Amino acid sequence: MSGQKIKNIALSSDGSAVRIVDQTLLPGQLRYIELRDREGMYEAIKALRVRGAPAIGIFAAYGVYVLARSYGQADFFARLDADCDWLISCRPTAVNLARQVNRMRELAHAMEGAAIPAIVDALGREARAIHDEDVAMCRAISEAGLSLLRPGDTVLTHCNAGPLATSEYGTGLGPLLLAAERGVDIRAYVDETRPLLQGARLTAWELMNAGVDCTLICDNMAALAMREGRIQAVLAGCDRMAANGDAANKIGTSGAAIIAAHYGVPVYILLPSSTIDMACPTGADIPIEERDGEEIRSLWYAQPMAPAGVKCWDPAFDVTDHSLITAIVTEKGVIYPPYDVNLQKLFG
Ligand code: MRU
Secondary structure (H helix, E strand, O other), X not given: OOOOOOOOEEEOOOOOOEXXXXXXXXXXXXXXXXXXXXXXXXXXXXXXXXXXXXXXXXXXXXXXXXXXXXXXXXOHHHHHHHHHHHHHOOOOOOHHHHHHHHHHHHHHHHOOOOOHHHHHHHHXXXXXXXXXXXXXXXXXXXXXXXXXXXXXXXEEEOOOOOHHHOOOOOOOOHHHHHHHHOOOOOEEEEEOOOOOOHHHHHHHHHHHHHOOOEEEEOHHHHHHHHHOOXXXXXEEOOOEEEOOOXXXXXOOHHHHHHXXXXXXXXXXXXXXXXXXXXXXXXXXXXXXXXXXXXXXXXXXXXOOOOOOOOOOOOEOEEEEOHHHOOEEEEOOEEEXXXXXXXXXXXXX
């Protein structure tokens, strides 16, 4: 592997499009695509061409800027509001999407009365700031996460919480990437993460690219790996954390955490503050995206591996109860229970 650093989200050089790595094509092809209209942006988020809570927030912020460049004076705010609502409606669970789109929208509304080019310029700067903030947060999260590990440890990962899902180091994968850069031996078992295989397709690719020793397993192999003492910690990202520390993340995360609790393996949830939703009291208040059952029935198979028409239930996320989380890692450092009290102190 090359060790190359990928710029997964950027503005095109003339600012007329958002340029992303099409994550649906990885690991087979590293292809960049440019999105310049609202339908294309919506489809890119929905189809997971761009995915991961922080990444979709950054992408949508640039998207708002790109779209705003084409609005006229008369309909500027009507179109801005309609496009913001449209982008937010795309995926419900990751709070970053709504948070960053609303941040852009509020900035524009706060400038109502100013010249449109000045508002558009300010939107461009805001999108860039959202992106830069994520880079800094991921770096700090990665440092804090690494402090929880010892040389020789092997961790379990679920889904993909690396640079592709964020901006640079990632959250859940950040400690592993930093360790590799510093020559510290931290290894990983990588859950393949059914049904969309973010672990197999993206995490394994990113870790191998960075020179991290990783071993791919099916999701249902984690219990044996922990029973045999092969795993010293579970590291996962998050799509929305409630005020009590309940953490929505890719479907299967809570299963891994329950198994880890059984075997006494610590569970660390790594996330930027942009993923914490203090307005959401508990995990029961987090909306869970449901996706097309075809992802279970037929996707990836040369021929369907389930009877045609069989009913499927395809929730994309689950909620890990705060009682199963050993520590939460944010850009402000490592947070221990009681999470309701400690999150309120830091982010209330
Ligand atoms: O459906 P996805 O692939 O967007 O889900 C992503 C995850 O669940 C990630 O673990 C989460 O967004 C954290 S990314 C730093």
